Amino acid sequence: DTEVTQTPKHLVMGMTNKKSLKCEQHMGHRAMYWYKQKAKKPPELMFVYSYEKLSINESVPSRFSPECPNSSLLNLHLHALQPEDSALYLCASSQDPGQGIYEQYFGPGTRLTVT
Amino acid sequence: DQQVKQNSPSLSVQEGRISILNCDYTNSMFDYFLWYKKYPAEGPTFLISISSIKDKNEDGRFTVFLNKSAKHLSLHIVPSQPGDSAVYFCAASGGEYGNKLVFGAGTILRVKS
Numbered sequence: 001d002t003e004v005t006q007t008p009k010h011l012v013m014g015m016t017n018k019k020s021l022k023c024e025q026h027m028g029h030r031a032m033y034w035y036k037q038k039a040k041k042p043p044e045l046m047f048v049y050s051y052e053k054l055s056i057n058e059s060v061p062s063r064f065s066p067e068c069p070n071s072s073l074l075n076l077h078l079h080a081l082q083p084e085d086s087a088l089y090l091c092a093s094s095q096d097p098g099q100g101i102y103e104q105y106f107g108p109g110t111r112l113t114v115t
Numbered sequence: 116d117q118q119v120k121q122n123s124p125s126l127s128v129q130e131g132r133i134s135i136l137n138c139d140y141t142n143s144m145f146d147y148f149l150w151y152k153k154y155p156a157e158g159p160t161f162l163i164s165i166s167s168i169k170d171k172n173e174d175g176r177f178t179v180f181l182n183k184s185a186k187h188l189s190l191h192i193v194p195s196q197p198g199d200s201a202v203y204f205c206a207a208s209g210g211e212y213g214n215k216l217v218f219g220a221g222t223i224l225r226v227k228s
Contacts, residue, residue: 040221042219107158
């Protein structure tokens with residue numbers, strides 16, 4: 001099973017709202033990722049968690065706040081977003097990051113619109 | 116500076132023929148390469164990968180070729196099917212990038228029936 005699930009599928013929020021995106025995997029993967037993807041562009045890495053610890057933050061603005069409650073779950077908390085943050089937000093996971101296995105499995109994404 | 120390049124924005128192929136998607140990279144420290152397929156409004160789907168110690172990897176209709184000296188890889192799809200119409204992303208990893216993926220810009224493949 002190579003499934004990563006994400007909720008919600010679509011989200012519309014105002015610039016003063018607080019919302020959260022959720023991601024779940026049950027493949028026993030120990031690395032999880034958040035990406036942002038704009039139309040006609042490749043996915044852009046935001047955060048990486050390895051063994052439930054934040055290992056990479058790609059200089060993402062603080063209005064995006066990641067959280068990894070356990071090895072299967074990954075959240076992205078959103079607050080005071082701007083219209084330019086509208087995008088497809090993708091979660092991905094991969095096996096033990098120290099073993100040279102690089103395949104990442106992506107969820108279906110959350111389509112976020114900031115009004 | 117783009118370290119992974121897909122120079123063809125789009126490719127159109129007749130059903131049943133071969134599709135060849137190309138990817139070039141500049142960083143010789145990359146040691147693992149992957150291809151992903153993406154439909155609109157969906158997440159990328161992993162297709163096939165290759166380690167730098169190999170020059171070919173095959174999985175069903177998909178074959179990836181790696182030419183390390185030319186820093187070039189290609190994805191061959193044979194035979195092409197209309198359902199293969201999607202955006203294909205090449206990605207590289209390893210070396211200083213660890214488990215981060217560096218993506219190319221993507222190539223839109225259209226398979227005509």
